[in-house]
Amino acid sequence: MKLVIAVIQDKDSGKLLEMLVDEGFKATKLASTGGFLKAGNTTVLIGVEDHQVDDVVGIIKQTCKSREKMVTTMSPLGGSVESYVPYPVEVIVGGATIFVVDVEKFERV
Amino acid sequence: MKLVIAVIQDKDSGKLLEMLVDEGFKATKLASTGGFLKAGNTTVLIGVEDHQVDDVVGIIKQTCKSREKMVTTMSPLGGSVESYVPYPVEVIVGGATIFVVDVEKFERV
Amino acid sequence: MKLVIAVIQDKDSGKLLEMLVDEGFKATKLASTGGFLKAGNTTVLIGVEDHQVDDVVGIIKQTCKSREKMVTTMSPLGGSVESYVPYPVEVIVGGATIFVVDVEKFERV
Ligand code: NI
Ligand code: NI
Ligand code: NI
Numbered sequence: 001m002k003l004v005i006a007v008i009q010d011k012d013s014g015k016l017l018e019m020l021v022d023e024g025f026k027a028t029k030l031a032s033t034g035g036f037l038k039a040g041n042t043t044v045l046i047g048v049e050d051h052q053v054d055d056v057v058g059i060i061k062q063t064c065k066s067r068e069k070m071v072t073t074m075s076p077l078g079g080s081v082e083s084y085v086p087y088p089v090e091v092i093v094g095g096a097t098i099f100v101v102d103v104e105k106f107e108r109v
Numbered sequence: 110m111k112l113v114i115a116v117i118q119d120k121d122s123g124k125l126l127e128m129l130v131d132e133g134f135k136a137t138k139l140a141s142t143g144g145f146l147k148a149g150n151t152t153v154l155i156g157v158e159d160h161q162v163d164d165v166v167g168i169i170k171q172t173c174k175s176r177e178k179m180v181t182t183m184s185p186l187g188g189s190v191e192s193y194v195p196y197p198v199e200v201i202v203g204g205a206t207i208f209v210v211d212v213e214k215f216e217r218v
Numbered sequence: 219m220k221l222v223i224a225v226i227q228d229k230d231s232g233k234l235l236e237m238l239v240d241e242g243f244k245a246t247k248l249a250s251t252g253g254f255l256k257a258g259n260t261t262v263l264i265g266v267e268d269h270q271v272d273d274v275v276g277i278i279k280q281t282c283k284s285r286e287k288m289v290t291t292m293s294p295l296g297g298s299v300e301s302y303v304p305y306p307v308e309v310i311v312g313g314a315t316i317f318v319v320d321v322e323k324f325e326r327v
Contacts, residue, residue, distance in 0.1 A: 003208050007246045028116045030139050030152060030248050043248060043263070045152070047208060053323065061327045097244070099221050099265060100323035105162065105209035109170045112317050135315070137225045139248050139261060154261070156317060214271065214318035218279045
């Protein structure tokens with residue numbers, strides 16, 4: 001038995017938990033913040049059989065992988081207050097930090 | 110040293126933490142949701158000596174074991190809106206998922 | 219790879235997380251309560267290389283170590299309602315419980 005501890009972005013947690021449940025895994029979502037102090041993170045605990053670790057890591061990659069996304073920002077372009085115009089920028093969203101820990105004893109009561 | 114990670118129902122956490130403290134254990138309660146996405150779960154961390162694992166698992170069983178409970182529901186009996194009547198049903202409440210993990214180093218500072 | 223799980227006091231978490239980030243560590247803060255049921259605790263997860271465990275434990279000690287502090291209290295001195303007067307008392311603040319767990323597999327995606 002292994003415990004998969006995944007720190008992911010809040011916005012990816014719905015997709016991840018839905019896919020885990022679809023595949024028959026049980027997950028527990030902890031409220032968390034951080035990774036470089038950023039708000040909006042979630043920690044997910046998933047207890048799995050040893051041979052299921054790669055499946056779960058695959059599901060986390062599929063639903064939470066860091067990727068580029070175009071967003072429209074209003075930040076000043078040139079440092080002058082007159083230059084606030086909407087323009088698209090590419091940002092990195094998502095990403096997951098995954099720890100797999102051995103479970104010596106597992107019980108469901 | 111072992112770390113016991115128990116995911117339990119919120120409603121059982123008061124009883125569990127009280128009994129753990131009575132028996133001299135220190136527990137930390139994390140806010141959590143889920144297990145099949147259900148709200149109302151709590152994750153409890155308990156650091157224990159190796160020989161205390163069975164005691165702690167026993168306390169969790171005693172206070173959180175899943176059990177049947179009669180509740181009165183107002184759900185429709187036959188699918189028709191006229192059929193809403195209070196009636197007792199047996200539901201499963203409680204239950205705990207327990208992971209025991211080895212602790213390589215433990216410090217209290 | 220190791221996972222450091224530290225239960226600390228809320229009031230020390232700002233200093234700890236700032237120093238961890240300064241030293242290049244990534245930390246995740248979980249909302250928690252307890253240790254003897256007291257509110258105001260925080261659980262921090264820090265993933266580190268094996269040789270960095272002592273550094274991180276040192277940072278936790280430096281920022282969260284339990285210490286005496288003078289506070290002014292208004293508790294009754296003699297049990298009589300007339301005896302409420304402000305007076306300084308020494309209390310213990312801070313403190314951390316640290317668990318270090320082996321990580322079998324670590325991935326950042
Ligand atoms: Ni195993
Ligand atoms: Ni041990
Ligand atoms: Ni390692």
